[in-house]
Amino acid sequence: MLQKPFQFDLQMFSQKFEFNNKEIIGKGFDSIVYKVTNKQDKDQYALKLTSFKDMQHRFNFQQEIRLLYHLNHEHIVNFFGNSMDGSCILIEYMPHGNLVKLIDLQLDLKIIKSILNQIMSAVKYLHQMNIVHGDIKPENALISRDFIIKLCDFGFAIIQNQPNTKLRGGSEGYTGPEVGANDDYDAKKCDMFSLGVVFFVLYIGYRPFLSTHPQRQDKFWNYIKNKEWDKFWKIFEAKKPDVGFKNYIQKLLCADPNERYTIEEALQDDWFKSNQYSISQLAQQLSIHLTKQ
Numbered sequence: 001m002l003q004k005p006f007q008f009d010l011q012m013f014s015q016k017f018e019f020n021n022k023e024i025i026g027k028g029f030d031s032i033v034y035k036v037t038n039k040q041d042k043d044q045y046a047l048k049l050t051s052f053k054d055m056q057h058r059f060n061f062q063q064e065i066r067l068l069y070h071l072n073h074e075h076i077v078n079f080f081g082n083s084m085d086g087s088c089i090l091i092e093y094m095p096h097g098n099l100v101k102l103i104d105l106q107l108d109l110k111i112i113k114s115i116l117n118q119i120m121s122a123v124k125y126l127h128q129m130n131i132v133h134g135d136i137k138p139e140n141a142l143i144s145r146d147f148i149i150k151l152c153d154f155g156f157a158i159i160q161n162q163p164n165t166k167l168r169g170g171s172e173g174y175t176g177p178e179v180g181a182n183d184d185y186d187a188k189k190c191d192m193f194s195l196g197v198v199f200f201v202l203y204i205g206y207r208p209f210l211s212t213h214p215q216r217q218d219k220f221w222n223y224i225k226n227k228e229w230d231k232f233w234k235i236f237e238a239k240k241p242d243v244g245f246k247n248y249i250q251k252l253l254c255a256d257p258n259e260r261y262t263i264e265e266a267l268q269d270d271w272f273k274s275n276q277y278s279i280s281q282l283a284q285q286l287s288i289h290l291t292k293q
């Protein structure tokens with residue numbers, strides 16, 4: 001096991017770690033993630049690498065390192081260290097990748113609620129510390145060796161009540177409509193909106209809308225914005241969504257952030273709390289579904 005936090009320069013790193021033929025396990029917007037193996041004890045890790053485009057990008061990446069350094073939660077990826085120049089992050093290797101692969105599996109509601117519950121417990125921990133993730137989506141939630149769900153990618157995260165703490169965008173289709181449109185909003189509510197989109201995608205199989213941007217005039221989003229929920233749900237009728245699911249989604253995807261659930265309310269919702277798997281039961285379910293593939 002590595003002594004944490006492990007700080008390295010890249011030359012020292014390549015002496016200690018093997019790059020597994022440069023096996024790329026993920027690509028993000030500005031980063032590449034490699035699988036690496038400690039030559040000594042053969043433990044595997046993920047190395048996230050970036051090259052800085054500009055000052056803002058450098059700030060975001062270093063903010064990610066600073067946050068990961070302080071975070072410690074069972075549903076957030078474990079941080080092991082970083083390069084001295086701040087361009088690489090060493091994190092625990094998550095062999096089952098991100099949640100995107102679950103979308104096509106048509107998992108039942110009980111499994112999906114239990115997955116959401118794990119992500120939400122990480123979000124509760126963050127929000128209690130006034131940290132907003134800012135980019136919650138299936139690509140940024142990973143599945144560990146033991147089939148535990150963990151949030152990753154703090155590249156858009158902010159600490160509220162500090163300078164330079166406006167959300168910087170996030171991902172279209174997952175970001176609350178207030179981002180960019182309004183200067184004065186509670187960024188935590190943006191995470192709640194993204195959680196609603198993630199829940200929807202995992203259960204229905206595709207996104208509820210492509211964009212909330214006014215210029216895009218997304219028909220599906222306009223139904224929600226105008227509170228024409230009947231018209232919105234009619235589009236997804238063939239999927240026969242559960243009534244409890246619809247009500248719950250309506251508490252997360254509301255256009256007005258003041259009407260949206262807080263993380264505590266979302267976790268305390270009676271329908272959401274009922275009929276869920278424990279962490280070990282969910283791991284068993286996921287292992288069955290993911291090894292069947």
Ligand SMILES: Nc1ncnc2c1ncn2[C@@H]1O[C@H](COP(=O)(O)OP(=O)(O)O)[C@@H](O)[C@H]1O
Nearest residue numbers: 026027028029030031033046092094098139153
């Ligand atoms: N620790 C990890 N183990 C396995 N795969 C990972 C790990 N971290 C990231 N990935 C993969 O790499 C992708 C990009 O990583 P991410 O941190 O989201 O970078 P970006 O900030 O560029 O989006 C993720 O969507 C995921 O598929």
Ligand SMILES: [Mg+2]
Nearest residue numbers: 028139140153
């Ligand atoms: Mg990402």
